[in-house]
Amino acid sequence: xxxxxxxxxxCKVEDLVPESGVAVWTEDGPVAxxxxxxxxxxxxxISHTDPFSGSNVLARGITGDxxxxxxxxxxxxxxxxxxxxxxxxxxxxxxxxxxxxxLDGDRIRLEVPAAQSETAAA
Amino acid sequence: xxxxxxxxxxxxxxxxHFLEQxxxxxxxxxxxxxxxxxxxxxxxxxxxxxxxxxxxTHADLAMGTADWYADNNIDLHLNEQVTAIDRDQKTVTTPAxxxxxxxLVLATGSYPFVPPIKGNEHPHCLVxxxxxxxxxxxxxxxxxxxxxxxxxxxxxxxxxxxxxxxGLDAHVVEFAxxxxxxxxxxxxxxxxxxxxxxxxxxxxxxxxxxxxxEGEDSRLRMNFSDDSHLETDLIVFSAxxxxxxxxARTSGLEIGERGGIVINDQCTTSDPHIHAIGECAxxxxxxxxxxxxxxxxxxxxxxxxxxxxxxxxxxxxxSTKLKLLGVDVGSIGDAHGQTPGARNIRFNDEQAGxxxxxxxxxxxxxxxxxxxxGDNGPYDTLLQYALNGITLPDSPxxxxxxxxxxxxxxxxxxxxxETASICSCHNVTKGDICGAIDAGxxxxxxxxxxxKASTGCGGCAALLKNVVDSELEKRGVEVSKDICEHxxxxxxxxxxxxxxxxxxxxxxxxxxxxxxxxxxxxxxAVASILATCWNEHILATDHVPLxxxxxxxxxxxxxxxxxSIVPRVPGGEITPDKLIVLGExxxxxxxxxxxxxGQRVDLFGATLSELPEIWEKLIAAGFETGHAYGKSLRTxxxxxxxxxxxxxxxxxVGMAIFLxxxxxxxxxxxxxxxxxxxxxRECAEAQSKDIGVIATENGWNLYVCGNGGMRPRHADxxxxxxxxxxxxxxIDRVLMFYVRTADRLQRTSVxxxxxxxxxxxxxxxxxxxxxxxxxxxxxxxxxxxxxxQCEWKTAVEDPEKRKRFREFVNAPDKKDPVQQWTTERDQRxxxxxxxxx
Ligand SMILES: Cc1cc2nc3c(=O)[nH]c(=O)nc-3n(C[C@H](O)[C@H](O)[C@H](O)COP(=O)(O)OP(=O)(O)OC[C@H]3O[C@@H](n4cnc5c(N)ncnc54)[C@H](O)[C@@H]3O)c2cc1C
Ligand code: HEM
Ligand code: SF4
Ligand code: SF4
Numbered sequence: 001x002x003x004x005x006x007x008x009x010x011c012k013v014e015d016l017v018p019e020s021g022v023a024v025w026t027e028d029g030p031v032a033x034x035x036x037x038x039x040x041x042x043x044x045x046i047s048h049t050d051p052f053s054g055s056n057v058l059a060r061g062i063t064g065d066x067x068x069x070x071x072x073x074x075x076x077x078x079x080x081x082x083x084x085x086x087x088x089x090x091x092x093x094x095x096x097x098x099x100x101x102x103l104d105g106d107r108i109r110l111e112v113p114a115a116q117s118e119t120a121a122a
Numbered sequence: 123x124x125x126x127x128x129x130x131x132x133x134x135x136x137x138x139h140f141l142e143q144x145x146x147x148x149x150x151x152x153x154x155x156x157x158x159x160x161x162x163x164x165x166x167x168x169x170x171x172x173x174x175x176x177x178x179t180h181a182d183l184a185m186g187t188a189d190w191y192a193d194n195n196i197d198l199h200l201n202e203q204v205t206a207i208d209r210d211q212k213t214v215t216t217p218a219x220x221x222x223x224x225x226l227v228l229a230t231g232s233y234p235f236v237p238p239i240k241g242n243e244h245p246h247c248l249v250x251x252x253x254x255x256x257x258x259x260x261x262x263x264x265x266x267x268x269x270x271x272x273x274x275x276x277x278x279x280x281x282x283x284x285x286x287x288x289g290l291d292a293h294v295v296e297f298a299x300x301x302x303x304x305x306x307x308x309x310x311x312x313x314x315x316x317x318x319x320x321x322x323x324x325x326x327x328x329x330x331x332x333x334x335x336e337g338e339d340s341r342l343r344m345n346f347s348d349d350s351h352l353e354t355d356l357i358v359f360s361a362x363x364x365x366x367x368x369x370a371r372t373s374g375l376e377i378g379e380r381g382g383i384v385i386n387d388q389c390t391t392s393d394p395h396i397h398a399i400g401e402c403a404x405x406x407x408x409x410x411x412x413x414x415x416x417x418x419x420x421x422x423x424x425x426x427x428x429x430x431x432x433x434x435x436x437x438x439x440x441s442t443k444l445k446l447l448g449v450d451v452g453s454i455g456d457a458h459g460q461t462p463g464a465r466n467i468r469f470n471d472e473q474a475g476x477x478x479x480x481x482x483x484x485x486x487x488x489x490x491x492x493x494x495x496g497d498n499g500p501y502d503t504l505l506q507y508a509l510n511g512i513t514l515p516d517s518p519x520x521x522x523x524x525x526x527x528x529x530x531x532x533x534x535x536x537x538x539x540e541t542a543s544i545c546s547c548h549n550v551t552k553g554d555i556c557g558a559i560d561a562g563x564x565x566x567x568x569x570x571x572x573x574k575a576s577t578g579c580g581g582c583a584a585l586l587k588n589v590v591d592s593e594l595e596k597r598g599v600e601v602s603k604d605i606c607e608h609x610x611x612x613x614x615x616x617x618x619x620x621x622x623x624x625x626x627x628x629x630x631x632x633x634x635x636x637x638x639x640x641x642x643x644x645x646x647a648v649a650s651i652l653a654t655c656w657n658e659h660i661l662a663t664d665h666v667p668l669x670x671x672x673x674x675x676x677x678x679x680x681x682x683x684x685x686s687i688v689p690r691v692p693g694g695e696i697t698p699d700k701l702i703v704l705g706e707x708x709x710x711x712x713x714x715x716x717x718x719x720g721q722r723v724d725l726f727g728a729t730l731s732e733l734p735e736i737w738e739k740l741i742a743a744g745f746e747t748g749h750a751y752g753k754s755l756r757t758x759x760x761x762x763x764x765x766x767x768x769x770x771x772x773x774x775v776g777m778a779i780f781l782x783x784x785x786x787x788x789x790x791x792x793x794x795x796x797x798x799x800x801x802x803r804e805c806a807e808a809q810s811k812d813i814g815v816i817a818t819e820n821g822w823n824l825y826v827c828g829n830g831g832m833r834p835r836h837a838d839x840x841x842x843x844x845x846x847x848x849x850x851x852x853i854d855r856v857l858m859f860y861v862r863t864a865d866r867l868q869r870t871s872v873x874x875x876x877x878x879x880x881x882x883x884x885x886x887x888x889x890x891x892x893x894x895x896x897x898x899x900x901x902x903x904x905x906x907x908x909x910x911q912c913e914w915k916t917a918v919e920d921p922e923k924r925k926r927f928r929e930f931v932n933a934p935d936k937k938d939p940v941q942q943w944t945t946e947r948d949q950r951x952x953x954x955x956x957x958x959x
Pocket of ligand 3: 768804
């Protein structure tokens, strides 16, 4: 059975910080949304949780590109994560969740899996 | 097996080095070690004796510490001269008692030769060998005009420089027809003489002193054999050294014809249980009056005592390179061309003041020796040719011709054989360096740490860097100063681009001078450069995304994603009222509190959204940000100083507060720490700081480039007895020069070690203003001081900036679910992974 997903409105454009990230709370937990105005597409969303420390900090990392790949560096132990695939560049075996993200008028929407309880209820 | 007793007579440079070698080897277990030193002071660096007049103290020059001796169970007897050796009983005698030995090491060095001239016993006739001698010279020079050095050799010229630095009219009287007769030839000596006279030292050659009598205008008068005379207030004899072999003579050991204790290749004397090393020892009919051969003997003996049968001293190279009164002089190998058939190649540029001479073998294939005066540029290359027997190019003269006249470039590191000695102080070969690189060292710093190369006199620094760079390149390691893949520039080059082109944003810089979008290496570096150049608020919109999280949120992120808060407490002085506010705030937000090493209070465990609220309260109580998160000034630690302490001689707290207020907020390549002590007891530990200030009776002594932490480094004495104004001006210059020229994340210690010319160069730039930058550096600092703002004050007052501190932008009340807490010692702390798992 295909998991049900939905497009949640998580914040407004004005909440975003150019060249950097903000954290939003979703049904799927904390997500980091990045806005890189010099790129196309300019929006990226990945898990906010740093897999190495378990702490919710990735939105507060520095963004950039490594060999052309858009990345964020964890503010704690400095590993880089691809904003496109969630792959950790320093460790083959580690990758984090990514989320489709889009701009709808002045709202930012994320495609998140519907929460367990809701699926059950439906 | 009970331990044997090993006695070392003489606590000089070589004796100390021997102990270092022995105690770090297996043989340390076998021996109880006793050391007798005639001097009152622990072994010190005699090679740099003259720096004592430049402000260095015994502590600066000391080779070890009393603690080191104690830690290694060495029974140290200073100020206790050994007066006799009884070889049958195997005992030594001092005025304090008689001691048994199983093995005895003589490291008694040498003593200055004072020629038998009538009147030489006059109290103002002195010598130049020990710190005590220098104290006598200083006392004697007090309030008088003229000083004479007898002897125009290496040491004599150094002594003349010392007299000059004491403000005397200095003269050098030499018996031979030229200066440095041992090392130089007639032309070289003449050029050196000319240069030295230009510096204001008068040189008198071919003068034999017949007697010293009372002077008419000065204390003394020297009469010469040619009936001329010279009036002077004091005389320093520097007419050569003689091996201190008295004990060996009186106990019947074999002695050389002209003195010196005869040793074999294992540094053992004619008595198998007595050994001799350093300047007192005679090997192959030769005395070695330099420290490096002494160190080699010390290593050889330590290995032999460890049972190494191969250990052997096989002679030493006596080539020297130095700056005498600011004039380069170099002498290599057979400088006088005494090898049969040797041929000379000379280059003499009187205009430029360069004299160069090469001595080559009969077939013109190998370099036997060389002399350089005026410019030691070719020294390293020539030395490597001579030491390693590298075949000379077809026209060897190109090695000493200026490049404009077809001179050859310096010998590339590739041409050196594996056995080439790169650092003679620590006996490191090119092979050792390659070994260190193969074992994982990947930069100059780690090679230095691993091999100790270039940590002695530093003379080989440039050569070492070349070898390391070339070897790294060969192994495919790109030796690039580029800061990262986005900018083909070093931090210093970026600084210039920003400054010169007036660049104010990262986007402009990367568009015009870089490529891609930047990364976590170049962005914070550029942010710091922009802050230094323009000092705009770090949360100005363009700068936000450049910063490390700690800079962005102006607090230090801890492992669970919360932050610590560190308000500034200048000089560590705080009122009870402010302390109470810290306590109340901590209680309200349930923050873990701890006193830091920098004399202030850390509050841990604040969430992102709590930060502005907490700072609002702290600012209302008069606190400012402590910049604990930034690459900038941390704290200026202080002791209570003269206000309370009975030893204090200056108000260290007042000065610390002044300095902290002045430099707070200064952005720099790495953090900066300072301290001020109220007297030499140094309770504030200033000598482990980037900038250390210690009060003296007359003002302040300034130390620079110290470091604690992972790689401790004792700070260097930089200037003495400064007034308040001089102190601040000097610190302004040092800091600004550091901020402008250091690489990203380079602490002052590493920066200084990597500056070409090191401490001396820094002194020239800062104290003598050799680059003419002094004013500019001061003005730049002044403008930064003038535009200081407390970043937290600006942030809490600006609603837009406060928006950044929302933990989840769409759920203001949501608490971060991963932060779990427990209580320990009555305070809240995070649950550790090991506990929650
Ligand atoms: C001003 C100056 C500049 C120099 N510059 C250089 C340079 O640039 N490069 C270089 O390589 N070398 C230089 N030297 C030489 C270098 O200092 C010596 O080679 C080195 O110090 C020799 O070490 P040592 O341990 O053999 O002797 P020392 O360092 O002289 O130590 C011998 C110690 O033994 C003690 N002693 C002697 N007899 C007794 C006894 N009976 N009982 C107890 N103790 C005793 C002495 O008091 C002395 O402290 C310089 C020397 C001077 C003075
Ligand atoms: C065991 C060997 C040696 C040690 C441990 C040693 C140590 C040092 C140190 C620590 C410095 C100060 C460097 C700085 O901070 O600027 C120095 C400088 C100097 N040394 Fe040595 N040294 C040694 C051998 C020699 C020798 C063999 C000579 C020459 C005969 C020599 C000549 C000098 C000179 C001229 C300077 C001043 C350099 C300048 O112009 O800045 N040293 N040495
Ligand atoms: S350094 Fe001197 S003045 Fe300061 S506390 Fe210690 S003893 Fe007192
Ligand atoms: S010493 Fe290590 S553990 Fe302690 S504060 Fe510093 S970095 Fe952290």
